[in-house]
Amino acid sequence: MVRCWWLAGLLVACAAAEPPCRQQLRHLQDSAGIAARLPPRLEGRWVSTGCEVRPGPEFLTRSYLFYTNRLFKALQFYYWDPSCRDPSYSLVIKGKLRLRQASWITRGATEADYHLHKVGIVFHSPRAMREVASRINQTSGEGCRGFLPPGRSWAPGALYEVLSAKTERDCTAALGFAMHELSLVRVEGHLQPLLQPQHSGSRVVEELYLGDIHTDWAERLHYRPTGYQRPLQSALHHVHPCPACGIISRADEHHPPILPARAALPMQLSGSWVSTHCEVRPAVLFLTRYFTFHGNNHTWEGHYYHYSDPLCRQPTFTIYASGHYSQGIPSSKVRGGTELAFKVTRARVTPMDQVTVLMLNSSEAGSCGLQGSWSAGVEQDITATNGCLALGIKLPHTEYELFKTEQDTQERSLLYIGERPTDGSSPDSPDKRPTSYQAPLIQCAAASEEFSNYISLKYVGRKDANGIEALKPLPVAFLMFIALLFLRWD
Numbered sequence: 001m002v003r004c005w006w007l008a009g010l011l012v013a014c015a016a017a018e019p020p021c022r023q024q025l026r027h028l029q030d031s032a033g034i035a036a037r038l039p040p041r042l043e044g045r046w047v048s049t050g051c052e053v054r055p056g057p058e059f060l061t062r063s064y065l066f067y068t069n070r071l072f073k074a075l076q077f078y079y080w081d082p083s084c085r086d087p088s089y090s091l092v093i094k095g096k097l098r099l100r101q102a103s104w105i106t107r108g109a110t111e112a113d114y115h116l117h118k119v120g121i122v123f124h125s126p127r128a129m130r131e132v133a134s135r136i137n138q139t140s141g142e143g144c145r146g147f148l149p150p151g152r153s154w155a156p157g158a159l160y161e162v163l164s165a166k167t168e169r170d171c172t173a174a175l176g177f178a179m180h181e182l183s184l185v186r187v188e189g190h191l192q193p194l195l196q197p198q199h200s201g202s203r204v205v206e207e208l209y210l211g212d213i214h215t216d217w218a219e220r221l222h223y224r225p226t227g228y229q230r231p232l233q234s235a236l237h238h239v240h241p242c243p244a245c246g247i248i249s250r251a252d253e254h255h256p257p258i259l260p261a262r263a264a265l266p267m268q269l270s271g272s273w274v275s276t277h278c279e280v281r282p283a284v285l286f287l288t289r290y291f292t293f294h295g296n297n298h299t300w301e302g303h304y305y306h307y308s309d310p311l312c313r314q315p316t317f318t319i320y321a322s323g324h325y326s327q328g329i330p331s332s333k334v335r336g337g338t339e340l341a342f343k344v345t346r347a348r349v350t351p352m353d354q355v356t357v358l359m360l361n362s363s364e365a366g367s368c369g370l371q372g373s374w375s376a377g378v379e380q381d382i383t384a385t386n387g388c389l390a391l392g393i394k395l396p397h398t399e400y401e402l403f404k405t406e407q408d409t410q411e412r413s414l415l416y417i418g419e420r421p422t423d424g425s426s427p428d429s430p431d432k433r434p435t436s437y438q439a440p441l442i443q444c445a446a447a448s449e450e451f452s453n454y455i456s457l458k459y460v461g462r463k464d465a466n467g468i469e470a471l472k473p474l475p476v477a478f479l480m481f482i483a484l485l486f487l488r489w490d
Contacts, residue, residue, distance in 0.1 A: 021290065021444035024274045025305075028288050028312055033191040034277075036310070037206075039099055040110055040187035042066040046208045046232035047248040049239065051084035051259055054229075055215045055419065056176070057334045057435040059084055061248050061257055062232060064208075070096050074179070077248075077256040082336035087124040087256040089132060091175075092159070094118050097182055106184060106226050106284055108310030109209075114182040119163035119172055122253045126154040135174040136162070144171035157254050176217055184211035184225045186310070192239055206234040212282055215422045215436065223422065227282040230439070241409045265405050265413075267328050267338045270295035273415045273441035278312035282422045288312055289441060291415075299324045300342070308353070315352035319393065320379075322346045328403065334435050337402045344397040349388055350379040363390040392424070399426055400433040413443040 048061040059079040066072045074093040080086040095116040103109040123129040133148035148160070162171040172178075186209040191202040210232070211225025233239065235249040244259050251257040275288040286307040293300045304319040305312070323345040331337035351357045351374055360374040368388035369380040387393035402418035418427065418434025427433055 019445065021272045021274050024442070024444050025288065025290060028275060028278060033202075034311060035189050036108055037187040037189060038102070038110070040185050040208075042072075042097070042099075042185070042187070042208070043068050045235040045249055047235050047238070047245050048230070049233050049242055050244050051079070051082060052230050053082065053334070053436045054213050055220075055434075055436045056217060057082075058176075061244070061251075061259070063248050063251060063257075064232060066097065070098060072097050072182075075251070075253060077251065082334070083262060084257070084259045085261065087258070088128040089124055090122045090253040090256050091177070092120040092122070092253045093179060095179070099185065103184065106280070106310075107286075107308075108186055109228075110185045112183055112185050114179060115165070116163060116179060117165050118161060119177070120159045120161050120253070121175075122157065122159050123154060124156075124256060129154045132175065136171050139174045143169050144174075147171055159253070173221060176220060178221050178223075180220075180224060181210040181213065181229065184228070185209070186228065188231075189237075203240065204237050205239050206237040207231040208233070209280075212422070213436075215419055215434070219422070225282070226284055227280050227422075239409075243409065262406065264336065265407065267403060267405055268295075268413075269293040269300075269325075269403070269405075269415070270446075271443055272445035274444045276440060276442050278307070278310060279439050280310060281420060283424055286310055286312055291441065292445075293325075297324070298326070317352050317356045317391070318350040318379075319391070320348040320350075321393075323396075325401075331402060333433075334402060337404050339433065340401045340403055342399045342401050344395060344399070346381070346383045347387060347393055347395055348379050348381050348383075349391065349393075351376055359390055360388075363388070394426075397426070397428065399428060400430050401427065402434045402437070404437060414440040415443065416440050 043066050045063065045065045047063045050061075052060050052062070054060065059082050061077045061079075061084050063075040063077075064072065065074070072093075072095060074091075074095075076091040076093065077084070078088045078090070080088050093116065095114055095118075097112055097114045100111045100113060103111045121132065123132065129148065129152075133152070136144055136147040147162075161169075162175070163169065188207045188209065190205055190207075192205045208231055209228040212227040212229045213225075214220040214223035233242070233245060235245065238245045244257070247259060248257045270293055272290070272292045274290045279287055279289070281287070286309060288305045288307075290303040290305070291300060292302075299322065301320070301322045304321070306316045306318065308314045308316050321344050323343040325343070326341040328338040328340045331339045349360070349369065351360055354376060357374050357376050360368055361372050363371065365371045366385055368390050369382045369385055374380065382388045382393065383395055387395040387397070404416040406414050406416070408414055416437035419436045419438050420434075421427060421432065425432070
């Protein structure tokens with residue numbers, strides 16, 4: 001009996017010792033505690049959790065208030081700096097929103113129609129007033145010429161109307177302004193464990209996902225979103241601690257939020273980084289990401305786990321890629337960002353469902369691994385075929401990237417990687433370098449963790465195309481099951 005208890009304890013200890021990066025990946029795949037509100041309930045105030053970066057770049061915070069009668073009042077605060085401490089101007093947007101049906105394109109989302117009643121702007125400095133007035137006077141239609149006469153002095157707190165449904169005047173195009181984000185809506189709720197040692201339990205956190213902003217400024221006025229931007233959180237049910245949440249929820253167009261100062265962090269890529277939640281990209285891509293960077297020789301490895309559902313529970317295929325990256329230099333276009341060049345030299349693909357297997361086996365000979373040899377859970381190297389045409393992978397390949405690191409309110413390290421082009425292309429030239437970021441990755445290991453054999457979370461003990469068994473960690477539940485069996489046998 002003692003021997004069995006010792007073995008059970010060993011198995012349980014092995015399960016508990018699973019590396020934190022793999023624990024996080026399992027947590028993401030289990031979608032622990034996440035529930036989508038269908039239909040979404042929008043009533044109440046929703047706020048940014050920090051300074052946001054939109055393509056351009058634009059630095060802003062948002063505070064959106066939805067009423068029970070479907071009316072809304074949205075505040076967008078724009079800044080000169082990436083810390084959101086130097087306000088430029090604020091927009092006051094009023095209108096009406098009507099939820100329609102579940103999206104046929106983006107699973108888990110709800111489509112909506114909106115109508116703008118009026119948009120006003122408040123300038124927070126003479127410089128902001130001059131620059132915006134100049135753009136409107138030069139680029140807007142006849143009804144907007146002379147929006148602000150040259151030489152007009154800045155009046156602190158003055159509200160100027162840039163859109164009115166009643167007078168059919170719209171001078172917002174010069175600002176690159178559109179509210180198409182309201183046409184795609186998703187509300188998620190999850191439980192956050194209480195951080196205080198003396199308290200047990202958890203609190204509800206609610207997040208509002210609105211449609212993404214096109215990465216090409218010229219397209220954003222016409223683009224209908226299929227992905228999401230950084231979520232807003234309920235002013236009543238947000239993560240704790242969140243210093244920015246309270247500051248933003250109390251702000252108004254005359255008193256823009258000034259976020260707390262944060263120390264700039266040096267770019268330290270070495271280590272492993274993993275997604276914090278199931279991510280959604282335009283063109284209906286659901287995925288999680290896992291990267292390791294080796295600072296000693298400037299090489300990197302990455303896994304992209306793709307899914308068919310918004311909770312990342314139904315895997316479709318996994319991509320493993322590796323290569324090297326250049327020394328970073330401060331971005332001249334996006335303050336606080338670092339520019340790097342990434343070379344992708346090797347890649348492997350693991351199809352995870354029969355639909356993907358059929359697609360890969362139907363691909364043209366020599367365009368994606370060994371033709372007709374694909375099967376679910378079996379990995380193939382696609383380096384010899386210079387990538388995989390069916391999945392849009394080209395090898396070798398160079399991408400011009402934008403990175404940023406910072407710490408969250410719990411002092412965890414976050415890594416922001418440049419936002420992918422909305423049109424599905426690649427940032428394969430310096431002029432295509434991103435000016436905004438994807439959802440952050442969280443550092444799960446300070447030192448590089450060996451994970452080149454860790455590809456699939458679903459297929460344990462499968463063999464790759466060369467007949468070599470892939471060494472993948474056994475699930476915690478499986479280890480517990482074995483331990484219990486030994487206890488029963490005794």
